[in-house]
Every structure is written in structure tokens, then in C-alpha cells.
Amino acid sequence: MPQPQYTYDGPIGRPRSTGTCILLTVVTLGFYTWYWFYVVHDEMKRHTGNGIGGGLGLVLGILLAPVLYFLTPYEVEAMYQRKGWQSPVSALTGLWALLLGWACFAGLIVWFVQTNNAVNAYWRNLGAEG
Template sequence: MRSTGTCVLLTIVTLGFYSLYWYYKTHEEMKQHTGAGLGGGLALVLSIFVGIVMAFVTPNEVGNLYARRGQAKPVSAATGLWALLLGWFFFVGVIVWFVKTNGALNAYWRSLGAQG
């Protein structure tokens, strides 16, 4: 689990480099947990070269964690529209996207007993 506020702060302080780590680590953890998905290496490469696709892929994979358990997806590929449509308007869309995506991921890990 990763604090949303801390992640935002680290992204700002590191001029965006922390976001690359976040993509790598979260996708690697999801792949290790389910055996499906991009995994960290491919997520990192995509985030560097075609970063906008990650706005759709990441919430889709997070949503799939819930779907595998028969639960409704709190986020999906459509969540990426927040980043795409409002992303560059004072970063409002990117912040909404991250709060929703990271929050859903944290809630999933918490439901499995993770603490943080």
C-alpha cells in the first residue's frame, strides 16, 4: 500500500521520476499476485515511451483484481479519461485519476489484510 499524498509529493519532488517507480512496482505486485497483467518491466517501458496508455491500462488492471474476485470494478480503463480529458487543466484530471486508481489499489490490498 502506498499513501496517495506521499506518492504525489514524491512525484513532484523527483520531477516525475517517482511515477515511473510507481508504475513498475504496482504492476509487478499485481502480476505476482495474479499471474496476469503487464508486470513491472513492460509497465515501465510503456510509461517511458507511451505514457498516456498507462492512464488506461493501470486502472483496468486494478479493476481486474476486483473482477477476479467477483466484485464490481471501482476503476476501469474508462478512468483514464480523467487524465486524458482534464489532465493538463492544472493537473486536475491527473490528480483525480491517481486518487481513484491508487485508492482502489490500496483498498484491494487492505481487503487482503495489508496494513499501511
């Protein structure tokens, strides 16, 4: 992999099983998604020093979740780009959630699988286990 293009690297985040996250979302009637937005944005902010962080991620998740459908993959993409890596997601990944998500949840599932897998791959590329 290419050498890092910047010097700040905070703590590495924790990969989360996509299947377990989906199951927890169903069991908690969607409340797990608020936790997921909080921890993912918190980890990204602590790692890079940039981004919205967990608190604002949680607030947006509760009040304006569709904003996070674009913002979360955008921040993931930015992490990849800082390392000089090709990101598997971008802000446009949010279109899956908006175009197909509300009608049948298929778009939300596609969005989540792509975004969570990209976050997990990033952490694993830095040595995280799980």
C-alpha cells in the same frame, strides 16, 4: 465479501499513501511515477499471474504514459472482478487524465487518487497493512 472465483493468489502488494506518492512525484519532478508504475504493475502480475508486469509497466510509463492511464485501472478492475468484487475504477478512469490532465494537471491528480486508492483498498481487503 464473495468467495474467490479463481484459485491463484500470489503475494499481496503494499498499500502506498496517496499523499506521499504525490509529494514524491513533485519532489522528483515526475520520476517517481515511473517507479510507481513499475511496482504497482509488478505487484499485480505477481499476485494474479496476469497483466503486463513491472518491466513493461516501466517502459510504457517512460515512452507511452497515456496508455497506462487506461491500462492500469483496467488491470486493477480485473483483480477486483476475479474476486467477484465491484471495482471503483475501470479503463474509463483514464479519461480523467486525458481530458483534464494535460491542461491543468487536475485530471492527472483525480486519476491517480482514484487508481491508487483502488489498488490500496484491494490490498487492504486481503489483509495488507498500511
